[in-house]
Amino acid sequence: GEDVEQSLFLSVREGDSSVINCTYTDSSSTYLYWYKQEPGAGLQLLTYIFSNMDMKQDQRLTVLLNKKDKHLSLRIADTQTGDSAIYFCAESLISGYSTLTFGKGTMLLVSP
Amino acid sequence: DAMVIQNPRYQVTQFGKPVTLSCSQTLNHNVMYWYQQKSSQAPKLLFHYYDKDFNNEADTPDNFQSRRPNTSFCFLDIRSPGLGDAAMYLCATSRLGEFEAFFGQGTRLTVV
Numbered sequence: 629g630e631d632v633e634q635s636l637f638l639s640v641r642e643g644d645s646s647v648i649n650c651t652y653t654d655s656s657s658t659y660l661y662w663y664k665q666e667p668g669a670g671l672q673l674l675t676y677i678f679s680n681m682d683m684k685q686d687q688r689l690t691v692l693l694n695k696k697d698k699h700l701s702l703r704i705a706d707t708q709t710g711d712s713a714i715y716f717c718a719e720s721l722i723s724g725y726s727t728l729t730f731g732k733g734t735m736l737l738v739s740p
Numbered sequence: 741d742a743m744v745i746q747n748p749r750y751q752v753t754q755f756g757k758p759v760t761l762s763c764s765q766t767l768n769h770n771v772m773y774w775y776q777q778k779s780s781q782a783p784k785l786l787f788h789y790y791d792k793d794f795n796n797e798a799d800t801p802d803n804f805q806s807r808r809p810n811t812s813f814c815f816l817d818i819r820s821p822g823l824g825d826a827a828m829y830l831c832a833t834s835r836l837g838e839f840e841a842f843f844g845q846g847t848r849l850t851v852v
Contacts, residue, residue, distance in 0.1 A: 632782070659839050663843075668845075669846075670744075670746075670830060670844050670845040670846050671783070671832075671843040672843070673840055673841070673842075676839055678839075716782070720839070724836050724837045724838075725771060725788065725834070725836070726773065726832065726839070726840070726841030727773070727785055727788055728775075728783075728785065728841065729782075729785075730782040730783045730784075731782055732780065732781055732782045733782065
């Protein structure tokens with residue numbers, strides 16, 4: 629079955645690193661994603677990783693994928709107050725489509 | 741700028757009164773999606789279209805229907821809204837075979 633789990637809340641200080649974790653259950657996922665949602669806004673794609681990769685780095689963002697444990701993480705280096713938002717982990721099961729199964733989201737609060 | 745536009749941003753409807761939410765896109769993407777996001781929950785896929793081919797998720801309530809009259813527009817019809825249908829409704833588009841979906845800002849539906 630499809631299920632994506634995330635911790636609900638993370639609080640960090642500005643300048644620290646943030647690590648948001650996610651577990652998923654379906655090993656046939658093709659792509660795994662991290663989306664960001666600011667208050668009142670839609671979902672913005674932050675980064676993604678293909679299921680045959682185990683790491684991807686994109687500026688301040690590092691995604692780690694452990695397929696054996698079905699664990700995905702997002703590390704944000706040098707976290708800024710503007711990074712405060714809800715972060716959603718999502719998996720795509722159907723190749724070619726963005727028919728996404730989302731987690732409930734992790735609220736990241738960055739304090740000055 | 742090319743984008744996904746949802747109108748209106750906020751919609752209030754009466755219990756049992758049919759309501760239609762709209763989505764338009766200037767990206768010329770061939771796949772469109774409707775997601776429902778209830779408060780503090782994960783966005784959940786309701787439908788998706790590849791061109792005019794309609795795909796209904798198995799657990800999407802019969803009360804929800806969708807129309808896609810052309811590439812640019814997609815509508816979500818809720819025949820008899822109940823209090824439990826209050827949510828943010830997110831429209832997204834993608835090009836078949838590409839990994840990224842583009843989301844609109846959502847329509848927040850209130851049922852009174």
